Amino acid sequence: MEIIKPLIQYLAVIILSPLLLGLINRVKAKFAGRRGQPLLQLYFDLYKLSYKTPVYSRTTTWLFRAGPVIGLSAILCALAALPFAGRPGFLAFDGDFIFLIYLLGLGRFFTVLAALDTGSSFEGMGASREVQFAVFSEPAFFLALAALSKATGKLSLSGMFLALEPASWQAAAPALLLLTAALFIILLAENSRVPVDDPNTHLELTMIHEVMVLDHSGPDLAYILYGAALKLWFFGALIASAVLPRHSGSWLYDGAAFLGMMAVIAAAIGTVESVMARLRMIKVQYLLMGALVFSILALLFQTGR
Amino acid sequence: MLFLLLSLSLLCLSALLTVFCNARPERANFIGAAGAVSASAVGLFPAVRTLLHPAAETLSLPWPVPMASFSLTLDPLSAFFLVPVFILTAAAAIYGAGYFRPEEKKAPGLAWTAFNLLSAAMAVVFLAANAVLFLLAWEVMGVSSFFLVIFDHEKAQARKAAYIYLVAGAAGALALMFAFSLLGVQAGALDFAAFKRPEGPLAAAAFLSFLLGFGLKAGVIPLHVWLPEAHPAAPSHVSAVMSGVMIKTGIYGLIRALGLLSPWAPWWGWTLILIGLGSCLLGVVFALAQHDLKRLLAYSSIENIGIIVLALGLGVLGTAMGLYPLAALAFGGALLHVLNHALFKGLLFMGAGAVLHGAGTAEMEALGGLSKRMPRAAFLFVLGAAAACALPPFNGFAGEFLIYLGAFSALNGPANIVLAALLALAVLSAAGALALAVFSKAAGAVFLGEPRTQAAAGAHDCGPLMNAGMTLLAAACVVSGFAAPFLILPVSTALGAAFGLRTTLDFSGAAATPLIYLTAAFLALAAIVWVLAEKRRFFLGGRQPAAGPTWDCGYAAPSARMQYGASSFSQPLTAFFQPLLRKTLNIPVIAGYFPGKASFSSEARSVVFDHLYAPVIVRLRGLAFRFSWLQHGRLQFYILYIVAALMALLLWKL
Structure with missing residues (x-):
């Protein structure tokens, strides 16, 4: 039974991820007083897209077709190393989070190249913004993890979250709170949510992630949408693991609490999207630098202790 | 060690032969590339063996140069650096044989000579166990790569690059000579094995001068100004070798120097x-x-x-x-x-x-x-x-x-x-x-x-x-x-x-x-x-994907010039780093109801050179002109200077 638990966890992640976006949309609809789309809308979309015939621009080459495949592979591989409800994934080793961050980089690199492959200036703009924001969010992410590593004394993601106990929150609440805030900002930026990007915008000029995938269609677009859902889960799970330090030891109970926390995070994202507008493009880097400052402050609190 | 000597001889022999093939590009390409590839294959073998079965082999040959000995030592550290030298030499030689086109007017013979000498010199730098031999190989490496940098000598940019490169190389060698003589005075010999850590501040002085000399070759900022000029000017396979392994000789030297100067502060x-x-x-x-x-x-x-x-x-x-x-x-x-x-x-x-x-x-x-x-x-x-x-x-x-x-x-x-x-x-x-x-x-x-x-x-x-x-x-x-x-x-x-x-x-x-x-x-x-x-x-199920134009937002006449270019792609980041980059932007003023043609350009000049070196160079040049009366172009006086200097040295030594 112990052997197949990671497998069940992994299956749960890859099956439940698209639900998060449904939840976010429901929360936004509630705020707007609408009924909103079905909870399972993304599943329907994915099914429909998988069996559509794609259209490829004559400008594109193999990179355009490889982009979605590699992007989705990178995030699927990253999820294998992600702890679930305080339990390690398949791949847990010292320094695994370094690998995870660079895997996200791999996905970004090929998504950006696929966008540039179309020769469209809209997609070039999106690609340019994508690599720009990573310059600020990646150091913030690294330093947030450094604060976590310093708080727990561990070098692997699973080890850190396993070593995180209610006592660590009592001892280092400000640091942990700051790094959770940093992680939440990074989540919003990496997943192109408001206030960094608006997934529902209708103007190509102002988009970031959506504009990079304008030309993709059919199964390729399905891969991209699914990859985005998995990426949202990835960042959400980091936050959920950070704020749920208590582990009862019962797999089912912990798992249920973890999934409940994921739903709460989805609701939080939906709330943020409903109550605030997106930032002007040139202000986004200041938001991300805010995350960087939160991470540095968390480290300072840890070092000063 | 025998294999390494064979490899070095192959490199030198093919370097010599290509000198005579300058008029026959095909033959020069063949001899140069074949020599480099076979030498690399022969040289890789002892390097890999030393890494897997660690041992230090030394070979000393008689060499009638004062304070010097022709001693080569192959230890695992040398072997580790030799492996990329040989891999890159072989790959670059194969590539180079296709890169130098026979139909071009410029004969590649001498370029092959310089290339193979460069590889041999790098190998000797990694192997030398004596400071004189090391510096000699270091200079051969610098000179042969200088000739490769100036390969496109009809371009003013290549000549400028080669000149900066020469000056940087000389400055680095000077710093290294100082550092080695500091150690040599202490040890009484210039063999690496005889070197001991100097006492007190002398150790720090040796460290700093090693750092200056090797840092110049490695191209660390702010000693890098020659690198972005020289590396692009050389033929591309040579740039590959220069950027791939030649700058690593600086890293190798730094590691060796740290080994000599341990314990560290x-x-x-x-x-x-x-x-x-x-x-x-x-x-x-x-x-x-x-x-x-x-x-x-x-x-x-x-x-x-x-x-x-x-x-x-x-x-x-x-x-x-x-x-x-x-x-x-x-x-x-x-x-x-x-x-x-x-x-x-x-x-x-x-x-x-x-x-x-x-x-x-x-x-x-x-x-x-x-x-x-x-x-x-x-x-x-x-x-x-x-x-x-x-x-x-x-x-x-x-x-x-x-x-x-x-x-x-x-x-x-x-x-x-x-x-x-x-x-x-x-x-x-x-x-x-x-x-x-x-x-x-x-x-x-x-x-x-x-x-x-x-x-x-x-x-x-x-x-x-x-x-x-x-x-x-x-x-x-x-x-x-x-x-x-x-x-x-x-x-x-x-x-x-x-x-x-x-x-x-x-x-x-x-x-x-x-x-x-x-x-x-x-x-x-x-x-x-x-x-x-x-x-x-x-x-996809075997369906043929449809082909169409790129989505252009409904615009009727897109052109290739509307694409996002390299500088538009990086503009948000270069704007953010503008205080560091100091890019010069020529922004046209557009006035009137029917503005005419306008053009925009931006240039990223070398900031460190413009703001750190250029003012110093101007001062130095001013100082140098005060002594211009010494330089009048009369050969007999120059010979007199040499004789006088030699006499002075002789008197001092007596």
């Missing part, structure tokens, strides 16, 4: 760390602002040298403060990155050469769409670019991973080290994200989209020899990415030769498990990619 570590941080961050920021593909790659080499020097600094600081796991991981990461950077940067420079060869320009704003015209080169360049961004599963990742891991493991150490580790983490991660921007810009602007000019539209593919050279290096990048655990043994034996047995043990203990897991993760990634690609094929 903590501030030495801090010096290296600060230089490394500066080179890493500024190198990649400068790379982002470049318009020329080869200059961009040259600045990226500065970034990577910065990463290596940063890791050496962390290692020195860790050792000085007694944090051995950090030291071992940092030193090991530095060595691994030396090898990996050689492979992927060689590949990238060759890719840039293919572009230059096929389209006639490496100006990124004038290219585009080459992926359709040279698909193989494009594929290999993208692979090299992914490796250069340290993306898994390629080879650039392992070295940086170990440095990161070392920094994370030091987070619970003393406050001094925590600060260094955090600085390293922040700068490495920012530089990593910036490198991704740099290389997605380079690959995107050059190979993707529609061609922006006629030259790019008419680009031709490169020949089989050039493709073979690139494929060799690309295969090496993939293999050494997946086979990182097999590199633990060579790296740890090389570390043992450089820093002692303790580092060997610490390194293999700390690096083995994570690297094995990493390879498992790489294999998992490859499997997932394969499954998803198959799944996509299944979803």
Whole structure:
């Protein structure tokens, strides 16, 4: 039974991820007083897209077709190393989070190249913004993890979250709170949510992630949408693991609490999207630098202790 | 050792023969390339054997030069640096045989002579066990690469580059002579084995002059000004060798010097760390602002040298403060990155050469769409670019991973080290994200989209020899990415030769498990990619995808010039770093109701040269002109000066 638990966890992640976006949309609809789309809308979309015939621009080459495949592979591989409800994934080793961050980089690199492959200036703009924001969010992410590593004394993601106990929150609440805030900002930026990007915008000029995938269609677009859902889960799970330090030891109970926390995070994202507008493009880097400052402050609190 | 001598003789012999083939390009190409490839094959064997069965072999030949001995020592550290020399020499020679076109007017014979001499000189630099021999090989290396830099001598830019290169080389050699004589005075001999650590401030003086001399060759900021001039000016396969391995002679020298000067003071570590941080961050920021593909790659080499020097600094600081796991991981990461950077940067420079060869320009704003015209080169360049961004599963990742891991493991150490580790983490991660921007810009602007000019539209593919050279290096990048655990043994034996047995043990203990897991993760990634690609094929179900134009938002007449160019792609970041970059922008003033033609241009000049060196040079030139009465151009007076100087020396010695 112990052997197949990671497998069940992994299956749960890859099956439940698209639900998060449904939840976010429901929360936004509630705020707007609408009924909103079905909870399972993304599943329907994915099914429909998988069996559509794609259209490829004559400008594109193999990179355009490889982009979605590699992007989705990178995030699927990253999820294998992600702890679930305080339990390690398949791949847990010292320094695994370094690998995870660079895997996200791999996905970004090929998504950006696929966008540039179309020769469209809209997609070039999106690609340019994508690599720009990573310059600020990646150091913030690294330093947030450094604060976590310093708080727990561990070098692997699973080890850190396993070593995180209610006592660590009592001892280092400000640091942990700051790094959770940093992680939440990074989540919003990496997943192109408001206030960094608006997934529902209708103007190509102002988009970031959506504009990079304008030309993709059919199964390729399905891969991209699914990859985005998995990426949202990835960042959400980091936050959920950070704020749920208590582990009862019962797999089912912990798992249920973890999934409940994921739903709460989805609701939080939906709330943020409903109550605030997106930032002007040139202000986004200041938001991300805010995350960087939160991470540095968390480290300072840890070092000063 | 016998094999190495054979390899050196093959290089020198083919260098000599190509001198006589200057009029016959085909024959020169054949002899030069065959000599380099066979010498590399012969030389790789003893180097690899020494890494797997660590032992130090010494060969001393009689040499009637005062204070000198012709002694070569092959120990694991030399062998570790020799491996990339031979791999890159072979790949570059194969590529070069296709790069020098016979129909061109310029004869490649002398270029082959210089190239093979350069390889031989680099090998001797890594092998020399005597300071005089080392400096001699060092100078031969500098001079032969000078001739390669000035290969396109009809271009003013190449002449300027070669001149700066010559001056920088001379300055570096001067610093090294000073450092070696400091050690030699203490020891009474100039053999490396006789050197002992000088006492007190002399040790610091030796460290600083070694740092100056070797730092100049490695191209750390602010000693880098020659590098982005000289590397792009040389023929592309030579740029590959220069950026891939020649600048590593500086790193090798630094490691040897650290070995001679142990134990180290903590501030030495801090010096290296600060230089490394500066080179890493500024190198990649400068790379982002470049318009020329080869200059961009040259600045990226500065970034990577910065990463290596940063890791050496962390290692020195860790050792000085007694944090051995950090030291071992940092030193090991530095060595691994030396090898990996050689492979992927060689590949990238060759890719840039293919572009230059096929389209006639490496100006990124004038290219585009080459992926359709040279698909193989494009594929290999993208692979090299992914490796250069340290993306898994390629080879650039392992070295940086170990440095990161070392920094994370030091987070619970003393406050001094925590600060260094955090600085390293922040700068490495920012530089990593910036490198991704740099290389997605380079690959995107050059190979993707529609061609922006006629030259790019008419680009031709490169020949089989050039493709073979690139494929060799690309295969090496993939293999050494997946086979990182097999590199633990060579790296740890090389570390043992450089820093002692303790580092060997610490390194293999700390690096083995994570690297094995990493390879498992790489294999998992490859499997997932394969499954998803198959799944996509299944979803398509044999249907033929439709073809159409790129979505242009309903605009009726899109043109290739409307694409996002290289500088528009990097504009948000270059604007952010403008205080560092000081790009000059010529923004046209548009006035009136019917404005005429306007043009916009931007230029990223060398900031360090303009703001640090140029004022000093102006002062020096003013000072020098005061002594111009000594320089009147009359030969008989010059001979008199020489005679007088010799007499003075003789009198002083008596």
